Amino acid sequence: MVTRMDELALITAAKKGDLDSFNTLVLNYQHQVYNLAYRIMGDAASASDATQEAFISAWRHIGGFRGGSYKSWLLRIVTNACYDELRRVKRRPASSLESLYVEDPTPDAELPPSQLESPEAFTQRRELNHAIQAGIAQLPPDQRIVLVLSDVQGMSYEEIAQAIGANLGTVKSRLSRARARLRDLLLEHGELVSTEYRLQSEGEAV
Numbered sequence: 001m002v003t004r005m006d007e008l009a010l011i012t013a014a015k016k017g018d019l020d021s022f023n024t025l026v027l028n029y030q031h032q033v034y035n036l037a038y039r040i041m042g043d044a045a046s047a048s049d050a051t052q053e054a055f056i057s058a059w060r061h062i063g064g065f066r067g068g069s070y071k072s073w074l075l076r077i078v079t080n081a082c083y084d085e086l087r088r089v090k091r092r093p094a095s096s097l098e099s100l101y102v103e104d105p106t107p108d109a110e111l112p113p114s115q116l117e118s119p120e121a122f123t124q125r126r127e128l129n130h131a132i133q134a135g136i137a138q139l140p141p142d143q144r145i146v147l148v149l150s151d152v153q154g155m156s157y158e159e160i161a162q163a164i165g166a167n168l169g170t171v172k173s174r175l176s177r178a179r180a181r182l183r184d185l186l187l188e189h190g191e192l193v194s195t196e197y198r199l200q201s202e203g204e205a206v
Contacts, residue, residue, distance in 0.1 A: 002028045007070060014062050022062065026055055029071070032153070033078050039148040040082040042137035054081040068162075075153075075163040079145050086141050135185040143178035150175055 002010065002024065013021035033054060038047035054077045065073055136144055149160045160171045 011062070011065060011070060014059075015065070019059075022059055025070075029074055030055075032071075033074065036075065036078055036148060036153060037082055039133065039136060039152050040079070040141075040144055041085060042133065046085050050078065050081040050085040053084070054078040057081065069159070072159050072162045075149070075155075076165065079149075079164055082145065083141060131186060132182070135182045138185060139178050139181055143174050143181065146171055146174045147178035147182065151179075 007025070007028070010021040010025050014025065030051070034047060034051045037050040037054070038044065041047045041050055054074070057077050057080075058074055061077075136147060139147065145164060146160055149155045149163060150157075155163065157168050157171050157175075160166075160175075161168050164171070166174075
């Protein structure tokens, strides 16, 4: 993990055209960037395309970075790349949550079970992860992005507002609608989700 001081030095060097320094930044953030893109896009190929486009754009515009949170600056580029990729892909919406659930498991769902976790609990957790990703894929892009940034990436309202270029009221409104819609989608397909995992209130994070 690159420290804050190291990151500042790498950014300074990258702004002077040092590709090796920029590649170090890429290595530091590539997993987080890809995970964000995957959660937004819903499939590996589109997420890879969006991730690649985001880093190319970041390299081209590194000279325009004026300080502050490099992470927020980068994630804003990623979300814009995802918007562009969603418009380009124009996938046919799935007819049901189950079809998305079967076709497109998330990478996180394939993690090995914990030693403290029973096989049944692991299977339940994996199915929940699949169902949540399937529900996320049915949200409008603007709601999908704020939900992922908040409830998957753990970003604050202020960080999200900076990342997507919106005000706090817009972020809160989109997040509230996204959580409510996702909860409704999961409750409509309760056979995929154990009762103990169901979202109980609009303000509860995924």
